[in-house]
Amino acid sequence: MTRKQRRLYFVVLGVLAVGAAAALVLTALRQDIVFFFSPSEIVEAKIPTEGRRIRLGGLVEEGSVAKEGATVKFRITDGAHVVPVVFSGLLPDLFREGQGVVTEGKMGKDGTFVAAEVLAKHDENYMPKEVAESLKKTGHWQGEQKK
Amino acid sequence: MIAEIGHFALILALAVALLQATLPLIGAQRGDPVWMGLSGPTSVAQMVLVTVSFAALTHAYVTSDFSVLNVAQNSHTDKPMLYKVAGVWGNHEGSLLLWITILAVFGCAVTAFGRNLPPGLKARALAVQAIITVGFLLFILFTSNPFERLDPAPMNGNGLNPLLQDPGLAFHPPMLYLGYVGFSMAFSFAIAALIEGRVDAAWARWVRPWTLAAWVFLTGGIVLGSWWAYYELGWGGWWYWDPVENASFMPWLAGTALLHSAVVVEKRDALKAWTIFLAITAFGLSLLGTFLVRSGVITSVHAFASDPTRGVFILALLVVAIGGSFTLFAFRAPNLKTGGLFSPVSREGALLLNNVLMATGAGTVLLGTLYPLFADALDLGKVSVGPPFFNSVFVPLMVPMVLAMAVGPLMSWKRGDLAGVLGRLKIAIGLSLVITAATWFLQGGSAGPWWAAGGMGLAAWLLLGTLVDLAERVRLFKAPLSDSLARAGRLPRSYWGMMLAHGGLALFIAGATASSAWKVEAVQSQKIGEAITVSGYTFTLKEVKDVPGANYLATEGIFEVTKDGKFFAEMRPAKRVYRQPPRPTTEAAIEGTFLGDVYAVIGDKDVVSGGYVTRLYFNPLVPWMWVGTLFMVLGGLTSLTDRRHRIGAPTRARAVAQAAKA
Numbered sequence: 001m002t003r004k005q006r007r008l009y010f011v012v013l014g015v016l017a018v019g020a021a022a023a024l025v026l027t028a029l030r031q032d033i034v035f036f037f038s039p040s041e042i043v044e045a046k047i048p049t050e051g052r053r054i055r056l057g058g059l060v061e062e063g064s065v066a067k068e069g070a071t072v073k074f075r076i077t078d079g080a081h082v083v084p085v086v087f088s089g090l091l092p093d094l095f096r097e098g099q100g101v102v103t104e105g106k107m108g109k110d111g112t113f114v115a116a117e118v119l120a121k122h123d124e125n126y127m128p129k130e131v132a133e134s135l136k137k138t139g140h141w142q143g144e145q146k147k
Numbered sequence: 148m149i150a151e152i153g154h155f156a157l158i159l160a161l162a163v164a165l166l167q168a169t170l171p172l173i174g175a176q177r178g179d180p181v182w183m184g185l186s187g188p189t190s191v192a193q194m195v196l197v198t199v200s201f202a203a204l205t206h207a208y209v210t211s212d213f214s215v216l217n218v219a220q221n222s223h224t225d226k227p228m229l230y231k232v233a234g235v236w237g238n239h240e241g242s243l244l245l246w247i248t249i250l251a252v253f254g255c256a257v258t259a260f261g262r263n264l265p266p267g268l269k270a271r272a273l274a275v276q277a278i279i280t281v282g283f284l285l286f287i288l289f290t291s292n293p294f295e296r297l298d299p300a301p302m303n304g305n306g307l308n309p310l311l312q313d314p315g316l317a318f319h320p321p322m323l324y325l326g327y328v329g330f331s332m333a334f335s336f337a338i339a340a341l342i343e344g345r346v347d348a349a350w351a352r353w354v355r356p357w358t359l360a361a362w363v364f365l366t367g368g369i370v371l372g373s374w375w376a377y378y379e380l381g382w383g384g385w386w387y388w389d390p391v392e393n394a395s396f397m398p399w400l401a402g403t404a405l406l407h408s409a410v411v412v413e414k415r416d417a418l419k420a421w422t423i424f425l426a427i428t429a430f431g432l433s434l435l436g437t438f439l440v441r442s443g444v445i446t447s448v449h450a451f452a453s454d455p456t457r458g459v460f461i462l463a464l465l466v467v468a469i470g471g472s473f474t475l476f477a478f479r480a481p482n483l484k485t486g487g488l489f490s491p492v493s494r495e496g497a498l499l500l501n502n503v504l505m506a507t508g509a510g511t512v513l514l515g516t517l518y519p520l521f522a523d524a525l526d527l528g529k530v531s532v533g534p535p536f537f538n539s540v541f542v543p544l545m546v547p548m549v550l551a552m553a554v555g556p557l558m559s560w561k562r563g564d565l566a567g568v569l570g571r572l573k574i575a576i577g578l579s580l581v582i583t584a585a586t587w588f589l590q591g592g593s594a595g596p597w598w599a600a601g602g603m604g605l606a607a608w609l610l611l612g613t614l615v616d617l618a619e620r621v622r623l624f625k626a627p628l629s630d631s632l633a634r635a636g637r638l639p640r641s642y643w644g645m646m647l648a649h650g651g652l653a654l655f656i657a658g659a660t661a662s663s664a665w666k667v668e669a670v671q672s673q674k675i676g677e678a679i680t681v682s683g684y685t686f687t688l689k690e691v692k693d694v695p696g697a698n699y700l701a702t703e704g705i706f707e708v709t710k711d712g713k714f715f716a717e718m719r720p721a722k723r724v725y726r727q728p729p730r731p732t733t734e735a736a737i738e739g740t741f742l743g744d745v746y747a748v749i750g751d752k753d754v755v756s757g758g759y760v761t762r763l764y765f766n767p768l769v770p771w772m773w774v775g776t777l778f779m780v781l782g783g784l785t786s787l788t789d790r791r792h793r794i795g796a797p798t799r800a801r802a803v804a805q806a807a808k809a
Contacts, residue, residue, distance in 0.1 A: 009491050010499070013500065013503050014503055017504055017506075018507060021507045021510065024511070024539065024544070025511055025540050027539070028535070029536070031535070032532075032536040033518070033530045033532050034531045034532075035528050036531060055531055067753060067754065067755070069671065069753055069758075069760070070670045070753075070760050088670060089762070090381065090670065091750070091751075092380075093310075093730065093732055104533075
């Protein structure tokens with residue numbers, strides 16, 4: 001096998017691998033990525049969200065958390081609008097009223113968000129970037145005063 | 148006072164690093180042995196100064212000196228000693244100091260063990276190391292000084308994030324950093340080789356053990372982190388494809404590829420430019436990993452509060468380091484002489500195939516990790532890329548890799564015989580198919596996920612293929628047993644290392660497949676005395692009581708677990724609330740069996756029914772994963788003790804000396 005042939009082999013192998021990866025990535029990007037919405041975006045129904053897995057983030061509204069057995073109901077707010085959420089499972093340790101939260105799940109027909117996951121943070125000072133930005137949009141952002 | 152010494156030592160280290168980054172480089176260019184020789188003493192001085200600085204910060208933590216801002220923010224007098232020390236690197240500033248301390252120790256190791264290295268290569272490599280050091284020292288001194296004072300000093304500190312107060316996580320960052328920084332060796336030597344325009348077997352022989360050591364640490368670090376997430380977060384999962392996890396996984400993939408392509412450089416004098424490329428990539432991805440974790444540009448499940456202005460600094464560092472080295476690569480790589488030719492069907496060919504697949508895999512992980520950033524910048528909406536993306540992109544790329552992994556070691560160098568090798572593997576092929584079919588049957592056909600049978604079959608194929616190779620080499624059943632044992636004893640340690648690592652990966656694949664496919668989970672509100680059965684195990688909640696700990700109060704649930712009416716174990720999951728900072732953590736209770744982990748978590752009291760929210764799991768084959776990764780680490784260590792890895796460096800020196808004589 002000559003140098004040229006080997007180089008050709010190398011190139012073909014690379015193109016095949018990258019091509020396969022690109023095909024997989026493009027399919028996955030259509031199906032498997034999850035969009036983030038704020039309560040305002042959902043309530044104002046800018047985007048059809050029903051039935052699709054999405055992320056919803058904002059602040060856990062004060063006084064909204066109600067636990068019934070292993071099911072938890074609470075509301076997520078961005079100051080302008082509120083979306084009710086239902087979640088079955090163990091909440092992350094740092095979940096608390098008034099704190100920023102990101103949940104992942106699907107919108108139900110009755111306008112309640114059915115969360116499959118409530119994302120945990122390692123650090124209670126941490127505010128998810130998306131939540132901070134949506135709060136800034138509604139004018140309810142209070143800076144980094146939580147530190 | 149001691150904190151000021153630490154700070155001052157860092158400034159001195161910067162001055163020394165500037166010398167080390169320039170003079171030896173100029174010396175190597177001019178062929179001046181005195182200037183080249185400066186790289187040795189400066190690297191030792193560097194190590195001493197940075198270590199003094201690290202010791203000063205550790206001292207501040209151990210003595211709880213709250214006049215140091217960093218200590219006040221991250222420590223507390225109540226903490227057990229282990230976490231006072233671990234607190235040194237449990238925060239941004241301290242972890243960077245640890246990074247740079249490890250870098251200095253590696254630099255010093257080049258001086259200590261590299262006496263036989265050609266002086267030009269050594270001087271250049273150490274100068275490149277020093278350039279990295281300069282970047283990080285500037286970063287620490289200007290944006291993240293750990294020795295900043297606080298006046299007046301508070302009575303007590305804020306404490307360490309309770310999630311980090313865990314033995315698994317205490318050693319996770321140092322291990323990870325040893326891995327990240329370890330790749331800087333391969334990087335520095337790659338840059339030095341590019342400047343010299345020469346890559347040869349002696350170069351690879353020097354780089355291999357260091358890369359291997361870095362790989363062992365990185366593997367250990369990732370596994371510790373994953374294991375910690377498994378038992379501490381209480382979600383029963385062990386890998387979330389989170390940006391922070393990906394940040395450590397990408398250098399691992401590139402490093403694993405580098406490890407294998409360096410073998411081809413050493414043995415066959417081929418794939419040189421590709422190996423250099425991987426060396427730069429592995430370290431570049433390590434830097435990127437540090438950047439992703441430290442800058443907070445990406446929302447991560449595991450994100451820590453962080454400062455975006457620091458992100459800009461690291462980003463600049465990243466652009467200079469990666470951009471600069473790839474530019475150098477583009478100019479110099481075409482000049483590297485290509486060596487041994489080989490057929491696509493050969494051991495080199497198999498290694499190359501897997502290298503390309505692994506690099507492509509790392510590329511897709513990179514794309515998935517950074518995609519939210521692109522989408523945000525291009526106004527495509529706010530997206531997150533999670534497990535579904537990686538499972539449907541990364542996993543398919545790894546399937547052909549694992550298929551080839553069993554075949555590769557049986558091939559001969561240069562020109563292999565694929566049909567012959569597959570013939571030798573016919574028992575392995577048959578058994579793997581049987582296992583695939585059996586798995587399909589046992590999970591009840593399409594009642595389980597379709598890919599589970601394939602995953603188990605793949606694991607079996609890799610394990611059996613690896614064992615067939617071993618059996619052939621020792622002529623098992625073909626020669627008398629004593630002869631086989633004698634042959635086994637004569638196999639090089641690096642071969643045993645490969646056996647362990649490949650076999651370990653097979654166990655890992657089996658465990659990962661089973662735990663993803665057949666996990667059984669029950670979440671409910673459980674009253675005292677109530678029994679819940681999960682996958683044949685009956686959990687009876689006996690009582691719940693408060694147990695005080697060193698700096699926390701734990702609410703412990705006591706479960707009696709029975710299987711088939713017989714006592715299996717008493718399990719005590721707990722929920723802790725720490726005093727400072729006042730935060731809760733979950734402590735899962737896990738009982739491992741051969742077939743899987745029995746796993747219990749207790750949550751809050753349910754005020755309506757008076758019970759407790761409990762989460763009970765059966766996680767099949769999870770222990771296989773940990774044992775498999777342990778084998779991988781042991782394989783790396785075994786390979787490191789190989790005689791050939793120790794005596795590598797002198798070879799070129801001797802060759803050069805002989806050439807000079809002739």
